[in-house]
Amino acid sequence: MNNFYKIQKKAIEEWQALKNSSEPVIYVGMGSCGLASGAGEVWNSVRRTIKKNNLKAQVLKVGCIGPCYLEPFFDIQKPGLPRMSFNNVDVSKSRKLISEYIIGGETKLKPLGHLGENKEEFEGVKSFWEQPMLKNQERIVLRNCGIIDPENINHYIARGGFKGLLKSFDIGPEGVIEEIKTSGLRGRGGAGFPTYKKWQFCRNAKGSPKYLICNADEGDPGAFMNRSLMEGDPYVLLEGMLIAAYAIGTNHGYIYIRAEYPLAIERLKIAIQKMFNLGLIGKNILNTGFNFNIKIKEGAGAFVCGEETALIASIEGQRGMPRSRPPFPAVSGLNGNPTNINNVETLGTIPNILREGGKWYSGFGTEKSKGTKTFALVGKVRRTGLIEVPMGTTLREIIFDIGGGTLKPFKAVQTGGPSGGCLSEEFLDLPVDYESLADAGSIMGSGGLIVMDQGTCMVDVAKYFLNFTSQESCGKCTPCRIGTHKMVEILDKITKGEAEMRDIEILEGLTSTVKNGSLCGLGQTAPNPVLTTLKYFKDEYLAHVEEKRCPAAVCRDLVEYRVIKEKCTGCQRCVSVCPTGAITGPRSEPHNLDPEKCIKCRACYEICRFDAIAGDAIVIV
Amino acid sequence: MKDTIDAILKKHIPKEKGNLIPVLQSVQKKKGYISPESVNRISNYFRISRSSIYGVATFYSQFRFNPPGRHSIKICLGTACHVQGGDFILKALQAEIGISPGETTDDMRFDLDRVACLGCCALAPVVMINNKIHSRMSVIKLKELLNKYE
Numbered sequence: 001m002n003n004f005y006k007i008q009k010k011a012i013e014e015w016q017a018l019k020n021s022s023e024p025v026i027y028v029g030m031g032s033c034g035l036a037s038g039a040g041e042v043w044n045s046v047r048r049t050i051k052k053n054n055l056k057a058q059v060l061k062v063g064c065i066g067p068c069y070l071e072p073f074f075d076i077q078k079p080g081l082p083r084m085s086f087n088n089v090d091v092s093k094s095r096k097l098i099s100e101y102i103i104g105g106e107t108k109l110k111p112l113g114h115l116g117e118n119k120e121e122f123e124g125v126k127s128f129w130e131q132p133m134l135k136n137q138e139r140i141v142l143r144n145c146g147i148i149d150p151e152n153i154n155h156y157i158a159r160g161g162f163k164g165l166l167k168s169f170d171i172g173p174e175g176v177i178e179e180i181k182t183s184g185l186r187g188r189g190g191a192g193f194p195t196y197k198k199w200q201f202c203r204n205a206k207g208s209p210k211y212l213i214c215n216a217d218e219g220d221p222g223a224f225m226n227r228s229l230m231e232g233d234p235y236v237l238l239e240g241m242l243i244a245a246y247a248i249g250t251n252h253g254y255i256y257i258r259a260e261y262p263l264a265i266e267r268l269k270i271a272i273q274k275m276f277n278l279g280l281i282g283k284n285i286l287n288t289g290f291n292f293n294i295k296i297k298e299g300a301g302a303f304v305c306g307e308e309t310a311l312i313a314s315i316e317g318q319r320g321m322p323r324s325r326p327p328f329p330a331v332s333g334l335n336g337n338p339t340n341i342n343n344v345e346t347l348g349t350i351p352n353i354l355r356e357g358g359k360w361y362s363g364f365g366t367e368k369s370k371g372t373k374t375f376a377l378v379g380k381v382r383r384t385g386l387i388e389v390p391m392g393t394t395l396r397e398i399i400f401d402i403g404g405g406t407l408k409p410f411k412a413v414q415t416g417g418p419s420g421g422c423l424s425e426e427f428l429d430l431p432v433d434y435e436s437l438a439d440a441g442s443i444m445g446s447g448g449l450i451v452m453d454q455g456t457c458m459v460d461v462a463k464y465f466l467n468f469t470s471q472e473s474c475g476k477c478t479p480c481r482i483g484t485h486k487m488v489e490i491l492d493k494i495t496k497g498e499a500e501m502r503d504i505e506i507l508e509g510l511t512s513t514v515k516n517g518s519l520c521g522l523g524q525t526a527p528n529p530v531l532t533t534l535k536y537f538k539d540e541y542l543a544h545v546e547e548k549r550c551p552a553a554v555c556r557d558l559v560e561y562r563v564i565k566e567k568c569t570g571c572q573r574c575v576s577v578c579p580t581g582a583i584t585g586p587r588s589e590p591h592n593l594d595p596e597k598c599i600k601c602r603a604c605y606e607i608c609r610f611d612a613i614a615g616d617a618i619v620i621v
Numbered sequence: 622m623k624d625t626i627d628a629i630l631k632k633h634i635p636k637e638k639g640n641l642i643p644v645l646q647s648v649q650k651k652k653g654y655i656s657p658e659s660v661n662r663i664s665n666y667f668r669i670s671r672s673s674i675y676g677v678a679t680f681y682s683q684f685r686f687n688p689p690g691r692h693s694i695k696i697c698l699g700t701a702c703h704v705q706g707g708d709f710i711l712k713a714l715q716a717e718i719g720i721s722p723g724e725t726t727d728d729m730r731f732d733l734d735r736v737a738c739l740g741c742c743a744l745a746p747v748v749m750i751n752n753k754i755h756s757r758m759s760v761i762k763l764k765e766l767l768n769k770y771e
Contacts, residue, residue: 036741036754068743221699224740259646259683260739262752300642300681303737317641319680376742378701384743414700448742450700464703468737474680577761579716601713602706603760 004166004286007278008157015158022079024057024102029073029146031064031231032224032263033385038090039072045091049098057102063232065146067133068385073146075115076101082116085128115147133383133402138364140372141348142388145232150267153274156235162280164354168243169288173203176247180350182358184370189215189306189343190416190445191521192369192434198340201330202248205338210250213334213341214241215311216257216264219303220417221468223448225374226344228386230257230264233348234271238294240347242285243354245292248340253294256311259301268296303418303472307520308333308341310474321474322520343446345374365391369433373444377403379414379451389432396428399451408453412537416445418465418472419525421532422458441532443525457554458537459544463491465529469522480523483514487530494541495555497548504541508534556600565590567612574604574613625651626659630666638667645678653689682737690725690732692770694750699738701745706759710746711735713760717767730771 018025028034028043043061050057065073067087074089076097086097086109093109100107113128120127128134139145148155156162168176181196202210214237218226230237241253257265272294275281283291297315304310305320312334314320333339349371353361362370369391375398378384382404389398395413399405412422415432421442423430430436434444452461470484490507493499511527511534518524534541543549550558563574563583568590575583575591582598585591593604593613605613629647633640641663648659655678664671678684696711715721718731725732741747744756748763755766 032739032754033741033743033756036744036747036756068741071744218740219737221703221738222701222742223738224742227740260736298643298646300646301683301737302681314642315639317639317677319677378742378745379704386743417700448700450704450742452704456704461704464700472737577764579713599712599716601716601760602709603713603764606759607761 003279004162008162011154011157011161014154018058018155019077020079021058021077024055024079025077025083026057026059026098026102027062027073027075027077027083028059029063029065029071029075030061031071031146031228032261033064033068033228034071034073035263037071037088041091042072042074042089042094046094046098049095053098053103055098055102060149061151062148063145063150064228064386065128065232066137066142066385066387067131067383069383070112070385078102082114082118082122084111084114084125087112132404133385133387136393136397136401137388138372138390139388140352140361140364141229141236141345141374142232142386143352144236145228145386148233150232150234151270151274153235153271153278156233160355161235161351162239164351165239165242165246165280166286167354168246169286169290173247173249176243176354177203179354179358180247183353183361184358184365185346185349185353185361186369186434187343188345188349188373188446190419190443192444195342195346198330198342199244199247201328202338202340205331207332207337209252210248210337211334211339212241212245212248212250212253213311213315213339214253214255214344214347215306215308215341216255216261216344217299217306217311218258218261218344218446219306219472220419220446220448222378222414222450223376223417223446225376225386225447227261227264229344229348229374230261231267234264234267235275236348236351237344238268238271238275238281240342240350241294242280242292243350244340244342244347246290250340251291251293253292254297254315254334255294256297256299256305256315259298265296265298272296302474303468304474304520304522307522310520311341312339319474321476322522324519345447366431366433368435373432373447375447375449377449377451379449380406380408380453380456381451382407391433392431394429394431395423398432398449399428403451406451406453408455410451411454411456412452412458412461414442414450414452414461414529415448416443416525416528417448418468419443419521419528420445420448421528422452422461422536423532424536426536441535442528455552455554457495457550457552458533458540459491459494459550460552460554462529462533463488463495466491466526469526473522473526477517477519477523479514479517480519480526483510483517484523484526486510487514487527491530494544495550496557497544497555499545501545504534504545559600560595561593561598561600561605561613562595563591563593564612567610569610569612571609573607573609577603577607579603626662630663635667638669641667641669641674641677642681645674645684649684654685654687656686685723685732685734687725688729690729692730692751693732693734694748695734695736695739696722697739697741697745697747697749698735699740699742699745701742702738702747705745707746710748710758710760710763714763717764731767 070087077083570588
């Protein structure tokens with residue numbers, strides 16, 4: 001323990017030295033979102049510029065701070081000034097910032113906000129946290145994301161890291177479970193089972209060795225909360241695993257993570273190595289006699305492996321197929337031994353609960369759903385990104401106050417991924433917690449919130465999800481394997497305008513068969529997207545079936561592309577991009593579009609600068 | 622050929638059959654795909670039948686069984702990408718380079734795959750080319766981008 005206080009003291013000194021640095025410090029947002037927006041190029045360019053100009057400045061990588069639509073983030077902290085955050089910084093803007101702001105001293109480019117300790121306005125610049133997207137958030141799990149260098153363990157320690165672990169050693173395993181019980185924490189993977197109960201079961205189960213598995217197989221399309229957390233603050237997950245392992249009484253930990261997240265895997269590996277070097281992972285951790293090792297297992301791309309028993313089969317090197325329960329993994333899991341599986345966000349919350357106390361955590365949220373929840377706010381919403389709000393926040397607050405609303409009028413919001421449902425406008429005032437969402441026919445899920453506007457076809461969305469689940473169905477049980485396939489067939493008929501009213505009845509019948517007859521959660525929840533869209537957006541189904549029309553002009557077979565002769569100037573841009581040569585015509589004369597050759601790829605629609613091409617259902621003539 | 626696979630296999634004990642997936646992943650990383658010969662050698666080493674290995678490998682979408690092209694294109698078809706038009710991009714690309722997901726062009730320039738989600742949903746639709754993610758794609762932008770890859 002004494003050893004740790006020495007490490008802690010050194011870490012705090014390093015962090016303070018960084019904050020009070022006499023040289024400028026540059027922070028580049030290098031999460032996956034930032035990299036996809038070009039942060040890698042910015043990073044290389046900044047390093048070159050600094051070297052070329054012989055500048056004395058530090059450059060640090062940080063994780064994702066949340067508003068992905070403003071990436072790449074580029075923060076500059078000059079001596080004596082708070083860290084100023086600039087958004088959408090590409091290579092040329094970064095050069096300009098360095099030459100004007102760092103070398104010159106002044107810049108006309110306005111920072112988005114400052115990240116100083118004090119949230120008051122600073123010389124006309126508001127606090128970063130006062131922006132509309134961040135103002136109403138409560139960042140507990142994400143408190144370090146975008147703030148610290150995820151590869152530097154001292155940053156994590158200086159900001160209260162491993163205090164939760166120390167407290168756990170103080171109060172003992174039973175004390176930890178009691179603290180989690182007080183906090184009211186429920187599983188953040190979607191089902192919402194009380195975490196303390198899960199731990200208690202595994203602790204009491206007979207058999208050894210026991211295993212702890214972190215489920216980082218974030219398979220829901222449209223969700224990336226876990227990725228951002230692991231990329232931005234891997235230590236909080238690892239500390240959570242240490243605490244969980246100590247409470248359950250196991251020395252073996254696994255992280256089952258998607259291979260699609262190479263950056264998160266790399267950062268976790270670095271973090272594990274750094275913890276090992278400080279004696280925080282391995283044998284006799286902090287001289288308490290507690291041993292713990294973590295292995296990383298890369299998934300190989302199967303959605304069903306998010307299910308506990310399928311995940312275990314995959315770690316054992318088999319096809320990832322679920323089996324019936326009981327026995328539950330807490331009794332017989334990996335290699336037939338007691339196994340506890342928790343989601344990334346659940347484990348990432350644990351250190352915060354231990355550090356601040358279970359009572360403090362239970363102060364957030366609603367009566368039955370305590371604490372905060374992270375969401376990936378995406379789709380047709382103005383401000384997309386990663387957010388964290390207290391449970392019980394309404395969908396309206398999330399979509400309109402935090403997300404800034406939609407461009408076209410709002411139509412629906414989809415929660416819970418392929419297992420969830422689409423909720424219509426009347427549910428906007430629904431508080432987001434486990435029970436309310438389930439009552440409305442959807443689920444909390446892992447936390448993807450996909451916003452849809454009038455340009456989204458709900459039948460197409462239902463088809464998309466069913467297509468996904470039918471492809472990802474492992475094929476073990478018949479209702480799921482054949483039922484989802486049949487549902488896709490019917491939905492396909494509807495979107496092609498070939499369906500009759502009878503098909504909708506068959507579809508409704510199939511939903512209950514698949515729901516009741518499937519073995520695992522994948523099949524049991526697969527009909528949810530169909531059920532909710534049928535319930536709340538039946539008029540769209542009817543338009544497809546009775547009028548053979550797609551109101552949102554999305555379904556390929558029900559729309560037609562044509563050139564509006566009056567608007568076409570004959571500029572030939574569409575002719576050059578059409579992959580099938582469907583558009584012809586001499587320069588300066590209205591072009592011809594041959595519907596026989598047209599594959600409806602939308603290339604002409606995108607490139608036309610004169611609005612001369614339109615989907616038939618959205619006639620602009 | 623033999624040496625690379627040998628080096629991978631040597632890192633694992635034949636008894637630990639749970640390492641089959643990591644071995645397949647390493648082989649694919651080095652060779653680009655899982656060839657019948659690789660399966661043979663893995664089968665001999667771990668004493669697992671070839672059909673069992675194919676059973677496991679074909680279950681997971683990560684593994685491919687034909688040689689990859691010089692550049693690999695992965696079109697994200699996650700929910701956010703779908704809502705923002707990812708499907709249109711896939712269809713247009715298929716028409717442009719003339720192959721379907723899972724295939725490689727005859728000149729070995731491109732191979733094409735679809736992925737369920739790359740986790741960059743806030744920047745949808747996204748396309749991944751050779752492990753680099755390109756955000757806010759459109760049919761036109763992708764066409765221009767492809768010219769950079771020979």
